[in-house]
Amino acid sequence: MIEPITSSLEPYEWDSETAVAYEAAVEAINGVVGAYSALIAREEQQAEPDTAAIGGWRRQQGECQRARESLNADDASQVRAARHEYAARLRQLQELMGR
16 A cells, blocks of 8 residues: 555644744735736737736746745744735735726
8 A cells, every 4th residue: 555645744833823924925925926817817818918018927926936835934034024025016916907
């Protein structure tokens, strides 16, 4: 029988505050990725899409995804900075989208 991969993981304990802060940071980053997706989709529907803007937004999405992957739940200052940065970016993108 093949053992599940989870059986080889070391135990890790999170307190609720750390877990919630980390999840909030991840969700903030996901919100920005989603906003870029909405901008890309809207631009692609235009008669003459701005391919430079689309390319820039796709690059920004990639940067967000890398930031999400490198987010360390144990680094409270990194998590806090990510929450603030990505919440601000989401507000800016929502303004750009006219929301």
